[in-house]
Amino acid sequence: MEPHPLQPHPLPSSLRSWDQYRPSGRRHLARLAEIRPARSRRKRPRRGPSLLISRFPLAFHANMCSNKPMRWGGQKVVKDGVGTDVALPGMRGLLRSVRPPEFAGMIFHEVEARSALNKVPSSSSMPFTWTINPYRGCGHACTYCFARHTHTYLDLDVGEDFNRQVVVKVNVARVLDRELRSAGWRSEPVSMGTNTDPYQRAEGRYRLMPGVIAALARSGTPFSVLTKGTLLGRDLPELVAASADVPVGLGVSLALADRNLQASLEPGTPSPAARLELVRRISDAGLRCGVMVAPVLPLLTDSEEALDALLAAIARAGASGATVLALHLRPGTREWFMAWLAREYPGLVERYQQLYSRGAYVDRRYQEALAQQVAPLLRRHGLAGGAARRGLPGDRAGPWPGGGPARGAGAAGEKLERSEQLSLL
Numbered sequence: 001m002e003p004h005p006l007q008p009h010p011l012p013s014s015l016r017s018w019d020q021y022r023p024s025g026r027r028h029l030a031r032l033a034e035i036r037p038a039r040s041r042r043k044r045p046r047r048g049p050s051l052l053i054s055r056f057p058l059a060f061h062a063n064m065c066s067n068k069p070m071r072w073g074g075q076k077v078v079k080d081g082v083g084t085d086v087a088l089p090g091m092r093g094l095l096r097s098v099r100p101p102e103f104a105g106m107i108f109h110e111v112e113a114r115s116a117l118n119k120v121p122s123s124s125s126m127p128f129t130w131t132i133n134p135y136r137g138c139g140h141a142c143t144y145c146f147a148r149h150t151h152t153y154l155d156l157d158v159g160e161d162f163n164r165q166v167v168v169k170v171n172v173a174r175v176l177d178r179e180l181r182s183a184g185w186r187s188e189p190v191s192m193g194t195n196t197d198p199y200q201r202a203e204g205r206y207r208l209m210p211g212v213i214a215a216l217a218r219s220g221t222p223f224s225v226l227t228k229g230t231l232l233g234r235d236l237p238e239l240v241a242a243s244a245d246v247p248v249g250l251g252v253s254l255a256l257a258d259r260n261l262q263a264s265l266e267p268g269t270p271s272p273a274a275r276l277e278l279v280r281r282i283s284d285a286g287l288r289c290g291v292m293v294a295p296v297l298p299l300l301t302d303s304e305e306a307l308d309a310l311l312a313a314i315a316r317a318g319a320s321g322a323t324v325l326a327l328h329l330r331p332g333t334r335e336w337f338m339a340w341l342a343r344e345y346p347g348l349v350e351r352y353q354q355l356y357s358r359g360a361y362v363d364r365r366y367q368e369a370l371a372q373q374v375a376p377l378l379r380r381h382g383l384a385g386g387a388a389r390r391g392l393p394g395d396r397a398g399p400w401p402g403g404g405p406a407r408g409a410g411a412a413g414e415k416l417e418r419s420e421q422l423s424l425l
Contacts, residue, residue: 095170100205106139106164108202113169116176116212117190128224129188131195132176134208136167138196140228141268143340144295147195149332158332163268166202173211180219190216190223193251199229201268210238217242224249226292230270230278236285243287251290252279252319256301257310264344265297276317283318291319291383295327298355298366299348302326308377315381322383324374326367330360 093112100108118131137151141163148158156165169175179185192198198209213235216223223246225232225239232239232250242248256262257272270278282289291314296302307324314322329337334356342349355363378384 103139103201103205106166106202108205109165109167110170111167112171113175115179116169116172117179126191127189128191130190132172132190132192132198132212133195134169134172134192134198134206134212135196135200135202137162137165139163139166139201139268140197140266142228142266143337144265144297144327144329144333145196146328146330146333148336149330150195152332159336166200168202168206169208170206172208173215176212177215177218180215180221185219185221187219187221189247190221191226192223193226193253197227197229198225199227199231201229201231203229203231209235213238213242217245220246222247222249224251226251226253228253228266228269228275230274233278233281236281236287239287240285248287249290250282250287251292252282253292253294254310254314255293255295255297256306257313258301258306261300265340272313276313279314279317279319283320288320289318290321290323292323292325294323294325296324296370297327298362299351300345302370302373304373304377307374308380311377311381311383315383319383322378322381324370324378326362326370328360328362329356334360 093114095110095112097107097109099106116132118133120126120129120131136154137156138145138147145162148162151158151162151165154167156162192212198212203209213223223242225248239248239250252275254272254275255266259271259273262269262272269275279289279291293307293310293314296307301307311322327337338349338352341352355366357363361367375384
């Protein structure tokens with residue numbers, strides 16, 4: 001006799017055969033708790049969906065995203081499109097989760113957010129007061145991304161979940177427009193790219209940024225964008241138009257020129273050549289564009305030859321300035337990056353443990369040596385002058401290269417602070 005599909009699973013004592021099985025809440029759990037050898041009985045064919053349910057029960061603790069418990073179950077949509085139950089910490093209004101075929105391996109959790117603007121603490125030295133993050137999680141999958149730990153707030157992990165499960169605030173432009181029309185809004189500087197990239201691949205599907213740019217420009221709000229995504233080129237006409245009404249700061253993040261290393265280190269990002277072409281397009285459109293050369297990886301991308309070649313290419317592309325910063329490793333990111341390092345460059349693990357023995361920031365002596373090495377290279381390629389203002393969007397330690405909105409200034413080449421960086425690196 002052909003064995004039943006559920007054998008050799010133990011049969012609950014309350015059932016004569018698995019064909020009688022129906023999952024039903026607590027009784028289902030109680031039945032599964034009983035252990036008894038399965039009996040072979042004549043197969044009873046059934047029709048309809050109930051057959052699939054009875055033959056292939058799901059683990060009671062599973063969900064569509066992972067096999068760990070999540071606080072998404074209470075989500076519901078009400079008349080204003082925002083759920084009343086806090087199923088995701090800090091996030092209401094889960095509409096649906098989709099797996100678009102054109103984004104293999106990705107899950108997009110579409111939500112309607114209550115707010116778009118995030119307040120920067122007044123004690124911060126960043127040159128902007130507010131941030132906007134249309135997405136949480138990032139398909140760029142950079143092994144060193146500082147924002148990885150924020151995914152744990154959603155009961156998702158810092159590794160593949162961060163890379164592949166992206167929360168999309170589908171109503172961000174509408175909510176932002178409402179907030180900017182508020183009588184209390186003072187048109188303070190806003191930055192994007194401070195947590196995850198607003199021009200990651202998902203933006204090609206959802207097209208959230210044109211609405212965000214238009215809302216900021218209409219309200220007279222200065223803003224800046226830092227990105228690795230060449231999708232920004234799609235919105236150049238909107239950015240040029242906005243720059244006629246408000247100060248607009250644009251920055252491109254480019255850590256290295258080695259294509260093989262880039263593909264391993266940040267597999268979801270456009271190539272270095274594509275990002276240099278984006279810098280050229282921004283410059284040709286009449287907008288200033290700074291480049292953030294970060295993170296510099298100790299013993300991998302920090303040689304004078306490598307940095308000199310990269311800065312030369314950046315200058316040829318028409319960048320107005322550049323900022324160079326060393327890798328920093330926060331908890332969560334540290335473990336993910338070090339696992340990558342152990343796989344790809346096991347001989348460097350011990351040296352990195354020494355360089356980062358005191359926490360997220362590389363040893364002070366390394367920082368100072370890197371600054372001394374980079375300063376003459378920036379001057380050689382005419383990139384030092386554009387870094388006169390502090391505060392690359394999302395970064396407290398580095399200067400903003402190229403004229404982004406600022407509420408404070410600092411000298412170029414100033415030593416890095418030990419304060420926490422909040423950059424999309």
